[in-house]
Amino acid sequence: MKFLGRKLRHEQKYYIHPHEYITLRQQLSLLLRLDGNSQNREGYGIRSLYFDGPHDHALYDKTNGIFSREKYRIRIYNGSDRVIKLERKSKYGDYVSKEAASLTRETYDRLLQGDSGCLKEAGIPLLQDFYRALQRGYRPAAIVDYVREAYVYEPGDVRITFDKKLSAGVNTFDLFDPALVLIEALDQPRMILEIKFNEFLPDVIRKLALPTAANRSAISKYVICREVCIRHFKA
DSSP, X not given: OEETTEXXXXXXXXXXXXXXXXXXXXXXXXXXXXXXXXXXXXXXXXXXXXXXXXXXXXXXXXXXXXXXXXXXXXXXXXXXXXEEEEEEEEEETTEEEEEEEEOOHHHHHHHHTTOOGGGTTOSSHHHHHHHHHHHTTOEEXXXXXXXXXXXXXXXXXXXXXXXXXXXXXXXXXOTTOTTOOEEEOSOSSOEEEEEEESSXXXXXXXXXXXXXXXXXXXXOHHHHHHHHHHHHHHO
């Protein structure tokens, strides 16, 4: 499905308890393959720097239930600068779209220092859009860190992930800062299950993956971690 020229996918999110995670993990591993980026069975690390506008619309649009909204983030994996991506995640009701473009470490460092001029002549539309967003006052807002265990199923382009150890960075906006302080963001014991697919969710996956003890939730890891930061600095 497409909307405004963007490919849309379904995205369903649930909070689950560790005991249900163990059951789901065992069931899924029998049929689905572990994502190839996994370092081991636990998965791989994701760390993202989210940007927000001068009026924090990415924070408040989510909490206010605005139908159409988008967020920019810079993402790395396993703490490495080998792959650095700028991503724009757009949401339209229950559908999501994600676009990505690669960044060099030099470009990342310049952006972190507030120098967006390195994107001014970029030939990639997403980078041009991000440059214009920065000119409108977008700035770093939160670091979100977690471990992702991901399973894939080719029919329907299904992707099922368990996001564990969700934490917020509270003392810097530098993804690579060795002194980064992380505070766990979820009341224990909980983790986040995400189910993503294109047009349909195959019945075999529906029967395996849908949790029995959890209700679908409107979960934003950015909002959760941003609120952790707000509480931290009020304390």
